[in-house]
Amino acid sequence: MSDLFDTPARPQPEAPRPLADRLRPKTLAEVIGQTHVLGPEAPLGAMLAAGSLSSLILWGPPGVGKTTIARLLADQTNLAFVQISAIFTGVPDLRKVFEQAKIRRANGQGTLLFVDEIHRFNKAQQDGFLPHMEDGTILLVGATTENPSFELNAALLSRAQVVVLERLSLADLERLAQRAEQELHRALPLKAEAREALLDMADGDGRALLNLIEQVAAYKGAPLTRDQLSQRLMRRATKYDKSGEEHYNLISALHKSVRGSDPDAALYWFARMLEGGEDPRFLARRLTRMAVEDIGLADPQAQAVCIDSWETYERLGSPEGELALANAVVYLALAPKSNGVYVAYKAARAAARDTGSLPPPLHIRNAPTKLMKDIGYGAGYAYDHDAEDGFSGQDYFPEGMKRPVFYTPPERGFERELKKRVEYFAKLRGKRQGG
Template identity: 65%
Template structure:
């Protein structure tokens, strides 16, 4: 049967040109050739099961660059005998989507199902994402969206509820090695020593497309002798770390830094700090987060932690980058190795909750100022116990609003300086009970 509504041909019938980029010439011809995503494409994986059943649900493919999202979408169309149409959120607008939906509707009337692949789907705004819903619900298209960003943050909840999110893994060294094996079958041995080959794989940071582009550069150079790792580093441009300062990588790494600090692992904390700073993160942003950690997760267990952070800020502002970054490293290491307590943080949350619930209660009259005669006459300041005049400098007076029982928000831990604070609070509590019995 002639295809009345032609679209992009699936790869099984689309031979790349002989002069096409190496990555295109090595695109997998079926799902079994996809490298590194066997948890999805294997017989027991969700994609493998869908293909076996001949029923494809709408999907969101979430993963780093160069992990096979586009290839999987094209192969899914071929495997399920669907018409394949691709748009990019970077280059397409509302008019392109309307055209794609109209063509898919006519194809459906003629008995052809359409797989609509939307690359970088997170770049469509919320209103544009809503535009997919009626066509997905009616079955006009089966949507396969690709994104490098966390769908929870970037895609509408309504769209997510109608699609299954599948996570693609960054390619490990073994998978990247197999990609190079395929390239060498096609183009011949790479001009690299075994150690340089390993270095090339490590430099790809899980991105198969980047790896093949680097391999193609090596082939095109027609080098007279294999390169060692040092020569390879000089020959190829260094790969910039995958890190978007306002997107998912930003939040993932700052979360990893915070939790490494909380877990008292200075080595891991320093690693994530380095990941962010070498990728171009604003140093003072990282220091602000470390300072927040000092008050949230250390608090009075080591009051010096906060001073280390504020001193690091002053030092960084005085020295600038890169010299001032050493002060940030010092603050990071200090916080990672300090005793930990979230007692102040927990006390704040508990006190705020109580204040919202009892915010109309007046403090006891004895601790209210009485600047006027009327206030004195009605009891403001009467019987106030001045603690400095009391034995041990502690009166044990009741400072809570009338009708409200004493609350315990702050509960210091048995670590660091808070151990001393806990002993002090316990003594005050015992002394208060003694005074109340007198």
């Protein structure tokens, strides 16, 4: 018989590990970035120093260390680390996790349960964590890229502290690149401007940077220029969710830049939304709203500029039509600003609610029938065109209602002229009613 089965198997070479795995920090002190939560006086640092780690929700963009931090927290607190993903885990799987955690607890060891993409669990699944958090079976650390206040139950949030992690800065990414070069035992074959471009391509994502570095490190030849690097690598897709928080953050940035009369910032956020795939029609609608809300009658042309640019986009389509919208962005940013009518409108709505169903005074009621005329509808109405200066000065508010002032035009743009008119008619009204 062959001695094939008696021959010891040759050890197989270990499969190469990705650079991101080889550079995974061994201690919290090695984590790059996030000093605002990991420092001695920061939330996690203070918790660890006091020996009182609580359940956490780690909220931040991809590639900033959420999984690594959770694993290191378990190591530092001597808790068993269990990792699951909300994408692949169902209710039966959760039951097994909780049962195993109870067994560990009975044997004197706690469990840190790390739940990646925790926002993917529905309400019932999220509620399933609560009793096990309350009795100490698990210490929950959830990770999410979405705003917890929108995606997680209030009951779960009340039992966990939300820790906000930030995208890595260019300085953080440079430190990570230097650490990668030490691991690779050679400098990256990049010229200075190409190295800057590489860091920009990562867009604050450390894992993305290490993946890009692996591709660059495989290149053999003279150092790459910026253009050569761009030909070999694809820029990381911009983080933008047209229905998520990033959508609202960017439209808020655009709106506030326009309100702040900064055309450069406004164009930047406008371009960021377009690059992220935003529907230009949504932007056209929001620009029109800005014209109505923040410019108003200070520049009556602003609204027309927005409507015209919107119509031009519809006629030209993309990509030429976006330039018409860009014209509107710059026009709105540089236009005089006023929310005078907006404030007046809200005050008028509030007064309308407060005064209930007070009827109009008799003299301005419609009188289409003889009966209505007989009981006084329309009696005493002064036809303004027949009055001196085309202004009668009559009171048009309900009887018994003290005349309010809703609209007070500011001294900006065209509303300077409107302010003169408001004051002129107020003066005439005083004369007419006084007489």
